[in-house]
Amino acid sequence: xxxxxxxxxxxxxxxxxxxxxxxxxxxxxxxxxxxxxxxxxxxxxxxxxxxxxxxxxxxxxxxxxxxxxxxxxxxxxxxxxxxxxxxxxxxxxxxxxxxxxxxxxxxxxxxxxxxxxxxxxxxxxxxxxxxxxxxxxxxxxxxxxxxxxxxxxxxxxxxxxxxxxxxxxxxxxxxxxxxxxxxxxxxxxxxxxxxxxxxxxxxxxxxxxxxxxxxxxxxxxxxxxxxxxxxx
Numbered sequence: 001x002x003x004x005x006x007x008x009x010x011x012x013x014x015x016x017x018x019x020x021x022x023x024x025x026x027x028x029x030x031x032x033x034x035x036x037x038x039x040x041x042x043x044x045x046x047x048x049x050x051x052x053x054x055x056x057x058x059x060x061x062x063x064x065x066x067x068x069x070x071x072x073x074x075x076x077x078x079x080x081x082x083x084x085x086x087x088x089x090x091x092x093x094x095x096x097x098x099x100x101x102x103x104x105x106x107x108x109x110x111x112x113x114x115x116x117x118x119x120x121x122x123x124x125x126x127x128x129x130x131x132x133x134x135x136x137x138x139x140x141x142x143x144x145x146x147x148x149x150x151x152x153x154x155x156x157x158x159x160x161x162x163x164x165x166x167x168x169x170x171x172x173x174x175x176x177x178x179x180x181x182x183x184x185x186x187x188x189x190x191x192x193x194x195x196x197x198x199x200x201x202x203x204x205x206x207x208x209x210x211x212x213x214x215x216x217x218x219x220x221x222x223x224x225x226x227x228x229x230x231x232x
Contacts, residue, residue: 006161013160014090017153019101025154026103028227033117033151037223041144044215045128052204057188062131065181069127072173073119077166082111091156100156108157115158118166119173121145126174127181133200137209140216145170 020026031037049062090096091107125145129138149167152158158166199205 010159010161011090011096014096014153014156015099017150017160018090018156019103019154021101022231024227024231027230028223029151029154030103030106031223031226031230032147033155037219038144040215041212041219044212048132048204048208048212051208055188058185061181061184061188065127065177066124068180069123069170069173069177070120072177073123073170074116076169077114077116077119078110081114082116085111085113087111087113087159087162089157090159097156103155106155106157108155112158113162113165114169115149115152115162115166117152117158118145118149118163119170121148122167122170123173123177126171127178130174130178131181131202132204132209133202134204134206134209137212140213144216 045066046063050059053059053062089108089110089112091100091102122145125141128141132138145167149163152163153160198207200209
């Protein structure tokens, strides 16, 4: 199959994911794709880190690693790949935009390939999954990232290939940053493994992890209520 065939598959998949004809879902997706919606969730992650690390050097190392995940994801996506590839967003591409459902006229700016949204959130999801080492936590934070990635398809501001590459690059960044983090972490602490029914093996309390889960769920509830009020 040639490149044009692959691009056509990309377009057809986008059309399958894009829009729904529902004002409620349109409003919900616009809330979910807004970075401000996730402030409480980010604060819950910060609480988890502060509560479960005894030294400020450990806390700042996690913060720095998280920042590095976002920096590397954004820098490569926005500063290197997007300007070089210069792929128009589907919502701005004359060849496809007329076939899309644009929720409340939402289009976004800049180029499309690859999705910085997907790369940023997935790099954080992978890093924190490796950091915390809780199966349920991993499911929750991966779902959060994939939910954000899906919103970009629904809104028609990225093609599926943009999102897939963004997720793959985000996973790479998350793993690489974690490996660097661990080398430095071992210098500032000797507590690496916990054997307890109350903690993960990396020392994160299950009760504190549950707080992150609850904040994420409450954020979804807020988004649903906000969307319902906006739509009706």
